[in-house]
Amino acid sequence: MSTATRESTQPQPGSEEDLLVDVRGLKVHFPIKKGVIIDRTVGHVYAVDGMDVQIRRGETYGLVGESGCGKSTFGRAVLQLEPITDGEVHFDGVDLSTLKGEKLRTHRRHMQMVFQDPLGSLDPRQTVEQLLLEGMRAHGMARDGKAARDRLSELLTAVGLPKAALSKYPHEFSGGQRQRVGIARALSVDPQLIVADEPVSALDVSVQAQVINLLGDLQDEFGLTYLVIAHDLAVVRHISDRIGVMYLGSLVEEADGQDLYDEPLHPYTRALLSAVPVPDPGVEDAREQILLVGDLPSPANPPAGCRFHTRCPWRQETRCDDERPELREVQIEGVPGSHRVACHFAEQIASGELAMHSVEAVEDEPYWAGPEPDEDVDSAGFAARDMPDTGG
Amino acid sequence: MTRTATTSTTTGSGSGEPLLSVRDLSVTFGRGRRAFAAVDQVSFDVRPGQTVGLVGESGCGKSVTSLAIMGLLPARGNTVTGEVMFDGQDLLRLSQEQLRERRGSELAMIFQDPLSSLNPVVPLGVQVAEVLQAHKGMKSGPASRKATELLNKVGIPDPTRRLKEYPHQLSGGMRQRALIAMALACEPRLLIADEPTTALDVTIQAQILALLRELVTESGTALIMITHDLGVVAGLCDQVNVLYGGKVVERAERHDLFSRPRHPYTGGLLASIPRLTEERGRRLNPVPGSVADNIPWEGGCAFAPRCASEVEACRSTTPELEPDRDGLGPDRLLRCHHPLEENPLDDIRTHQPEDTEGGPA
Ligand SMILES: Nc1ncnc2c1ncn2[C@@H]1O[C@H](COP(=O)(O)OP(=O)(O)OP(=O)(O)O)[C@@H](O)[C@H]1O
Ligand SMILES: Nc1ncnc2c1ncn2[C@@H]1O[C@H](COP(=O)(O)OP(=O)(O)OP(=O)(O)O)[C@@H](O)[C@H]1O
Ligand code: SF4
Ligand code: SF4
Ligand SMILES: [Mg+2]
Ligand SMILES: [Mg+2]
Numbered sequence: 001m002s003t004a005t006r007e008s009t010q011p012q013p014g015s016e017e018d019l020l021v022d023v024r025g026l027k028v029h030f031p032i033k034k035g036v037i038i039d040r041t042v043g044h045v046y047a048v049d050g051m052d053v054q055i056r057r058g059e060t061y062g063l064v065g066e067s068g069c070g071k072s073t074f075g076r077a078v079l080q081l082e083p084i085t086d087g088e089v090h091f092d093g094v095d096l097s098t099l100k101g102e103k104l105r106t107h108r109r110h111m112q113m114v115f116q117d118p119l120g121s122l123d124p125r126q127t128v129e130q131l132l133l134e135g136m137r138a139h140g141m142a143r144d145g146k147a148a149r150d151r152l153s154e155l156l157t158a159v160g161l162p163k164a165a166l167s168k169y170p171h172e173f174s175g176g177q178r179q180r181v182g183i184a185r186a187l188s189v190d191p192q193l194i195v196a197d198e199p200v201s202a203l204d205v206s207v208q209a210q211v212i213n214l215l216g217d218l219q220d221e222f223g224l225t226y227l228v229i230a231h232d233l234a235v236v237r238h239i240s241d242r243i244g245v246m247y248l249g250s251l252v253e254e255a256d257g258q259d260l261y262d263e264p265l266h267p268y269t270r271a272l273l274s275a276v277p278v279p280d281p282g283v284e285d286a287r288e289q290i291l292l293v294g295d296l297p298s299p300a301n302p303p304a305g306c307r308f309h310t311r312c313p314w315r316q317e318t319r320c321d322d323e324r325p326e327l328r329e330v331q332i333e334g335v336p337g338s339h340r341v342a343c344h345f346a347e348q349i350a351s352g353e354l355a356m357h358s359v360e361a362v363e364d365e366p367y368w369a370g371p372e373p374d375e376d377v378d379s380a381g382f383a384a385r386d387m388p389d390t391g392g
Numbered sequence: 393m394t395r396t397a398t399t400s401t402t403t404g405s406g407s408g409e410p411l412l413s414v415r416d417l418s419v420t421f422g423r424g425r426r427a428f429a430a431v432d433q434v435s436f437d438v439r440p441g442q443t444v445g446l447v448g449e450s451g452c453g454k455s456v457t458s459l460a461i462m463g464l465l466p467a468r469g470n471t472v473t474g475e476v477m478f479d480g481q482d483l484l485r486l487s488q489e490q491l492r493e494r495r496g497s498e499l500a501m502i503f504q505d506p507l508s509s510l511n512p513v514v515p516l517g518v519q520v521a522e523v524l525q526a527h528k529g530m531k532s533g534p535a536s537r538k539a540t541e542l543l544n545k546v547g548i549p550d551p552t553r554r555l556k557e558y559p560h561q562l563s564g565g566m567r568q569r570a571l572i573a574m575a576l577a578c579e580p581r582l583l584i585a586d587e588p589t590t591a592l593d594v595t596i597q598a599q600i601l602a603l604l605r606e607l608v609t610e611s612g613t614a615l616i617m618i619t620h621d622l623g624v625v626a627g628l629c630d631q632v633n634v635l636y637g638g639k640v641v642e643r644a645e646r647h648d649l650f651s652r653p654r655h656p657y658t659g660g661l662l663a664s665i666p667r668l669t670e671e672r673g674r675r676l677n678p679v680p681g682s683v684a685d686n687i688p689w690e691g692g693c694a695f696a697p698r699c700a701s702e703v704e705a706c707r708s709t710t711p712e713l714e715p716d717r718d719g720l721g722p723d724r725l726l727r728c729h730h731p732l733e734e735n736p737l738d739d740i741r742t743h744q745p746e747d748t749e750g751g752p753a
Contacts (some may be wrong), residue, residue: 065593067592173451206678207449234665234667237666238673239673277621277627281647283626300550301550
């Protein structure tokens with residue numbers, strides 16, 4: 001791989017790559033308030049702390065990462081639903097921070113969200129019909145009765161809900177049906193980008209497969225671009241053209257779909273992939289379950305240096321503790337330039353030059369750190385637990 | 393291991409008499425012609441130290457089953473029949489007061505919808521501490537110390553600060569872990585976990601599952617696990633009940649279920665999961681159609697309109713839940729006129745099926 005190709009991994013807005021979404025240095029910090037009478041800001045939650053993400057038109061970008069690492073906040077910030085502390089979001093070549101009022105509102109139509117918590121995101125006092133019409137009316141769509149009726153039945157068909165659903169309220173549906181309502185609502189205003197926050201995690205597998213196929217069909221049909229936030233790595237692998245792995249506010253690794261699974265480079269990604277439950281009791285019984293020692297540090301008080309260093313089994317005191325690694329290309333045989341990682345020692349870890357070592361829990365002893373007598377903690381610092389033999 | 397001996401020989405799969413015995417449990421919403429049985433004559437047992445899974449399509453009645461067991465269905469608009477024997481007492485016949493007492497100390501539930509089951513205007517710590525005060529009779533000081541410890545136990549960083557926060561300030565995953573902490577607070581004898589790890593990423597999920605497994609094997613808690621993640625089922629459940637249209641359609645030990653699914657619906661579930669080992673972007677094979685296509689169980693099989701194995705009897709005779717005729721073990725129950733002979737997964741591995749469309753397009 002020549003150094004010349006390295007330039008092209010940071011495409012500029014409007015380059016031939018046809019970016020729909022171009023996020024640069026995005027930060028969202030929430031103030032932590034204290035005091036009863038006077039609100040005093042005593043600190044910040046660094047929910048999103050330096051995200052660079054480019055999404056091409058028509059592609060699916062999958063975002064994975066630990067609970068609380070800022071995925072939802074990032075998704076919401078892209079849609080301008082969170083106040084942005086720093087950085088820029090360009091949508092279709094337009095810097096959204098320069099838009100105000102009516103202009104921003106029109107732009108918003110092109111970006112819709114499907115939420116993690118379908119019940120919490122649907123107004124319980126509105127019927128499905130009202131929910132769907134509300135968004136369309138707000139954007140001046142489906143003004144007359146016939147157009148509205150046609151559009152409604154088209155939407156229901158697209159998401160696989162019966163006509164009778166129109167007169168029902170959200171609580172009358174099961175979780176899976178509600179998610180279809182959520183997708184129908186997002187689709188109702190004919191968007192270009194859909195940010196789907198855990199769109200299938202509340203669904204059982206068969207319906208999940210239908211919704212995944214549905215999202216694929218809708219993408220083909222309407223040329224939609226997706227930012228999909230999900231924690232099921234099999235699902236993410238299945239649907240994503242590109243995948244970003246987030247840890248405590250920023251990306252630690254980014255790669256084309258299969259590359260990430262074939263050769264995870266970041267220590268956190270490696271741990272993540274080793275913990276995926278597999279729908280095969282034989283595999284589950286045989287596997288040595290690897291549990292990361294230590295827990296996600298608080299985003300209100302992120303560790304200095306590499307944010308993963310408190311849990312990383314490859315941590316080197318020299319740089320990891322005080323120098324924050326950038327997302328960069330690596331010089332590893334067979335790893336393409338599109339595969340980037342934020343780890344100082346990715347090359348040495350991949351080559352085996354650096355071996356895993358044990359991690360001492362840094363803060364108060366986390367619950368999982370204390371090995372039990374029958375538990376075998378290997379030199380890697382992972383508590384290797386055999387699954388209890390539940391077979392009887 | 394210094395705990396009770398109950399779990400020593402048949403670790404994990406439970407032993408002795410059932411702690412919970414659900415018999416012909418039915419829950420009907422609405423009245424007269426509008427009446428609709430969300431749960432239809434469901435029976436199963438859970439022994440101490442055993443994990444029983446309930447899986448099935450969205451809307452098949454998993455949550456309603458668990459709410460009925462816990463006595464948490466709305467006071468109006470539904471009829472509950474059958475028996476829910478817990479420790480020799482029928483929970484369905486207890487007063488609200490008696491139930492509330494049991495719920496705190498012996499029965500606990502982790503809800504599917506974490507935001508709606510936390511009080512939005514009460515700080516998290518107060519909510520966890522209240523549970524401890526109400527059911528463990530703790531004073532407020534020890535209760536809040538214990539609450540901190542519990543939050544730490546379920547992997548919530550910076551618990552002291554978190555306890556002062558309101559539910560909306562937490563991420564979805566953290567809310568779920570807070571609920572798990574509240575359920576664990578009571579060291580229940582029966583725990584119902586309704587999609588407990590749905591909102592969690594896999595490293596935390598691994599922690600929570602290990603925690604549940606520990607609760608079951610060490611404290612002998614009986615666990616009902618409701619999940620759509622067949623990976624979780626494969627690793628955690630001793631026995632799996634597959635529900636369809638409010639009825640149990642197949643029951644098997646987990647190894648058997650995965651290696652020889654017999655009910656066409658079970659086969660369909662297994663065939664619809666994306667797997668790390670297969671071709672990316674393959675069109676998935678969901679069970680065709682949706683629950684909306686179901687026909688009534690009276691005089692037939694509700695699954696018939698979606699079933700590829702359908703035979704004549706399927707539209708005229710309701711299949712009963714019976715021991716599998718092919719002698720796949722006494723604990724295997726099946727409700728089907730024409731069970732699968734082959735594992736549909738073998739099929740998927742060998743050839744890619746044509747575009748089979750899912751939902752009613
Ligand atoms: N409005 C808010 N005020 C203060 N803190 C917030 C707010 N919203 C989110 N946070 C905090 O920001 C961090 C990131 O939250 P976010 O919901 O984005 O996480 P997530 O990656 O989506 O997690 P999950 O996978 O659990 O949904 C968390 O620590 C959360 O508590
Ligand atoms: N309060 C209610 N009033 C009327 N019908 C209800 C009520 N609660 C649930 N139902 C219906 O009962 C059926 C079973 O619902 P339940 O919530 O048990 O499904 P589930 O199996 O838990 O699905 P999911 O996997 O989506 O959570 C559904 O058809 C649902 O619409
Ligand atoms: S930079 Fe250091 S601490 Fe961070 S992931 Fe790499 S080896 Fe681990
Ligand atoms: S009874 Fe008939 S319709 Fe029902 S699952 Fe069996 S074969 Fe299919
Ligand atoms: Mg989230
Ligand atoms: Mg449910």
